[in-house]
Amino acid sequence: MDVARRIDAPADVVWEQLALTRHWTAWGPTVHAVDPADAEVAPGLTGTVTTPVGVRLPFEVTEVEPGRRWHWRVAGVTATDHVVEPDGDGCIATIGVPSWAPFYAPVCALALRRLAKRVTRGRAGRA
Secondary structure (H helix, E strand, C coil), rough: EEEEEEEECHHHHHHHHHHHHHEEEEHCCCEEECCCCCEEEECCCCCCCEEECCEEEEEEEEEECCCCCCEEEEEEEEEEEEEEEECEEEEEEEECCCCHHHHHHHHHHHHHHHHHHHHHHCCCCCC
């Protein structure tokens, strides 16, 4: 199952938000903290995400197509895909929800809304 949203921002701006761990807490409703706090997704990147209730979960980025797509495992379980595709002067951002977790689709929809709001209000936080 995929959750997608058209975002009125360039694909590279949206990719930066998805690919740099320092931005995850700003748009990810289930990410309260991330370690490493300032890394870019790459195959083999490992770390932990902390949920809003304080549960720390290990993650590993398993696949990356730079500028377009990345996938990870969280707590050893296949998790979400993150995809950005150019679309005119904006892009389509998609979060692929694993088949075992259809209940997670509304969380992903919220994440995409937060991401869109972040990049279209000029508050992308890019450094």
